[in-house]
Amino acid sequence: MPPQLSLVLAIALVCWLFHRDMRWRQLRSSASYIAALWLAECTSRQPSEWAGLIFGIGGQGSNIEGSPINVVFNGTLFLASILALGQRGFSWAKFYSSNKALITLYAFFLCSVLWSPFPLSTLKRIIQDFGCVLIGLIILTEKDPGGSLRILFARVSYAWFPISVVLLKYFPHIGRFVSSVSGTHLPAGVTGHKNALGQMTMVFCLVLLWDLIETWNPSTVAQAKPERWARLANLGIGLYLLVISSSATSWICFLIGVMLFLTSKRLALMKNAERLFMVGVLSIVCLFAIGQNVGISSVVSEALDRGSKMSGRGEIWRVTMEKNKCYLIGNGFHTFWETSEGESVNQELQFNRLLSAHNGYLETYLNGGLVGLLLLGALILSTGLKAMRKLVKGDPLGRLAVSLWPIALLYNVTESAFFQIGALWFTLLLVTMGSTWQYGRMESIHR
Numbered sequence: 295m296p297p298q299l300s301l302v303l304a305i306a307l308v309c310w311l312f313h314r315d316m317r318w319r320q321l322r323s324s325a326s327y328i329a330a331l332w333l334a335e336c337t338s339r340q341p342s343e344w345a346g347l348i349f350g351i352g353g354q355g356s357n358i359e360g361s362p363i364n365v366v367f368n369g370t371l372f373l374a375s376i377l378a379l380g381q382r383g384f385s386w387a388k389f390y391s392s393n394k395a396l397i398t399l400y401a402f403f404l405c406s407v408l409w410s411p412f413p414l415s416t417l418k419r420i421i422q423d424f425g426c427v428l429i430g431l432i433i434l435t436e437k438d439p440g441g442s443l444r445i446l447f448a449r450v451s452y453a454w455f456p457i458s459v460v461l462l463k464y465f466p467h468i469g470r471f472v473s474s475v476s477g478t479h480l481p482a483g484v485t486g487h488k489n490a491l492g493q494m495t496m497v498f499c500l501v502l503l504w505d506l507i508e509t510w511n512p513s514t515v516a517q518a519k520p521e522r523w524a525r526l527a528n529l530g531i532g533l534y535l536l537v538i539s540s541s542a543t544s545w546i547c548f549l550i551g552v553m554l555f556l557t558s559k560r561l562a563l564m565k566n567a568e569r570l571f572m573v574g575v576l577s578i579v580c581l582f583a584i585g586q587n588v589g590i591s592s593v594v595s596e597a598l599d600r601g602s603k604m605s606g607r608g609e610i611w612r613v614t615m616e617k618n619k620c621y622l623i624g625n626g627f628h629t630f631w632e633t634s635e636g637e638s639v640n641q642e643l644q645f646n647r648l649l650s651a652h653n654g655y656l657e658t659y660l661n662g663g664l665v666g667l668l669l670l671g672a673l674i675l676s677t678g679l680k681a682m683r684k685l686v687k688g689d690p691l692g693r694l695a696v697s698l699w700p701i702a703l704l705y706n707v708t709e710s711a712f713f714q715i716g717a718l719w720f721t722l723l724l725v726t727m728g729s730t731w732q733y734g735r736m737e738s739i740h741r
Contacts (some may be wrong), residue, residue, distance in 0.1 A: 304460040311452035314524040321445055325378040325432050329442075332371050332429040333450050337494045337717045338484040341367045347468055349406035361486040368422055375428040382435050389431070390730030395676035399669040400424060402662060403713075410626025410635055419628045423713050430724040440690030442506065443724065447501040448525065453701055454494065458483025462538075481538055490716065492541025495715040496548045497698075499532045504555065504694055534721040543708045547701035555697040558685055562692070568682040575678065575700040579707070607652045607708060613639050615650050618722070624663035627713075650714070654706025658713070669714065676704065677726035684725075695725040 321327070335341065345351050371586040390397050403420050410416040461469030462481050470479045471487060480488045502525060509520040517596045536545060544652035554561075561567055617635040618625075633647055638686045640648055651657045658670045681699045685692030705711055712720045 295464070297460075300460050300464045301457075304456045307456045308453050311414065311456075311524050311528060312449060314521045315445070315449060315452065318519060318521055319441075322436055322442060325374075326436065327443055328371055328374050328378065329429050329432045330446050330450060331405060332425065333446055333720070335367070336426070336715045336720050337450065338454060339486055340364050343486070350366075353462065357644075365418070365420075368425055372425050372428055375432055376423075379428075379431055379435065384431065384435060389728075393582070393676075395669070395673040396723075396727070397429070399666070399673050402666065402669055406624065406626040406629075406662065409623065410629050412626070412629055415632070416626045416629055421722050423627075423656065423715060424716065426720045426723050427727070429726060430720065433724060435729065438690075440508075442614065443691070443694075444501065447498060448528075450503055451498040451532060452491060452528055454484045455528055455535060458485075458491070458535055459531060460579040476535070480540060482537075483535060488539050489541050489544070492536060492539035492544030493705070493709070493711070494717045495532050495536040495539060496551070496701075497721050499536060499548060499552050500555065500697060501530060501694065501721070502529045502532060532738075537582040543705055547705050550704065551697040551701045554700060555636045555693055556723075558693040561696065562685045568685060570680060571682050571696065572675070572678050575703065578700075579703045609643060610639070610648065610652055610654060613642055614656065617642075618660055619659075620663055622663045622665060624661045624666050627661050630660040650710035652709055654712040654714075657710040661713070662675060677722070679726055680726050691725045694721075698722050698725055 321330075338704060339347075340361070342363040345363055382680055400420070404417075405500075407413045407416050407420075433442050433446065459471065461483055464467070469481065469483055471482050472479055481491055482488060483491045483494075485491045485494055506522070506525055506529070510522070536548060540544075561571060564570060617639050618630065624630075624631055625635075631639075631647075636648075651660060655667065655670070658666050662669065678699050681692070681695035683689075685696050685735065689695075698718070698721060702711060702718055705718060713719065
């Protein structure tokens with residue numbers, strides 16, 4: 295089939311999926327389209343990359359300076375979000391009171407501008423990452439946050455799933471990339487890397503599964519009869535992309551997430567559910583992390599066909615720890631890989647340019663040192679408690695929260711997702727932020 299024809303057919307499928315979905319449910323506010331644009335961006339390539347691929351303009355820009363296209367696009371979305379929240383009477387004081395750990399960590403990273411070797415670049419990256427919070431608040435201040443979230447994620451997946459398949463098969467110069475480890479062409483789809491493709495499909499498939507379960511019974515839906523088959527077909531495309539992404543971490547986390555989601559209602563009824571959940575998840579994550587040092591991870595990695603050093607991660611972690619010199623307060627937010635120490639890691643390993651340590655905890659240590667790690671620990675405990683309280687209190691986001699929080703902790707053992715613009719970090723913030731708003735209603739989940 296000619297590539298152009300395949301693209302036309304994919305776009306036709308996207309339009310059909312949108313049409314089927316819009317026949318029975320609608321977004322409740324125009325501000326939701328701000329969130330839709332951000333979700334589409336943070337789960338795929340940045341606007342500057344699309345502009346370079348499609349129109350041959352813009353490009354990515356330098357790692358330090360970034361791209362003006364991205365600055366303008368993101369800045370417009372963030373300004374629109376602030377204005378929309380202002381119109382809704384949003385209280386930042388109440389937001390801070392229920393999200394102290396999150397705001398404290400962002401404040402610390404903002405202070406890292408003072409010691410970062412690239413202060414302007416650090417400031418830009420902090421603002422961009424805080425955009426996840428701003429856009430998340432747009433969804434959380436809707437009259438039906440859960441319903442709005444499900445619609446947005448479903449419709450963005452209607453676009454990215456079919457187009458990813460077409461790019462993989464008919465436009466390999468866009469839909470694939472060359473591995474720095476094996477030299478082979480690996481799938482990327484609308485993202486820039488197989489791990490990003492795996493993360494995107496993992497999160498979207500979890501939300502799509504939740505959407506199907508929540509709307510399977512027509513009596514639970516106030517509007518027209520729910521569209522099932524189009525969503526099932528789209529979920530099938532997403533699972534196909536998850537399998538071919540070759541992201542073992544994403545696939546394992548998806549299975550764990552499904553198991554947690556299906557058992558979440560029973561978990562909510564258990565005595566001491568919060569304590570049991572927190573202790574169980576943190577124990578598993580700690581055991582998994584300890585396994586990195588006693589050889590268990592090598593056995594698992596070889597079983598998953600990743601080699602004894604987890605696709606080079608073992609060497610990355612060892613060399614990075616040796617080169618890093620900023621132990622207490624770190625190098626500054628997302629700055630290490632532009633420093634001389636970060637450059638020396640790339641030179642020694644002779645990989646393609648590294649932009650992360652492939653470990654969210656190590657990445658936070660590089661950014662914020664021991665102080666950053668302690669604050670991250672406080673954030674992990676805080677969001678875990680919020681997730682369970684949402685589930686126990688019957689919050690619409692509770693089931694997704696208790697599914698995403700554990701897999702985010704596991705995912706960050708072998709990948710970097712904390713404070714990284716992407717599907718997992720954005721969705722984790724969205725479902726675990728404490729809320730004391732929603733059009734004046736005091737449905738708070740305190741820290």
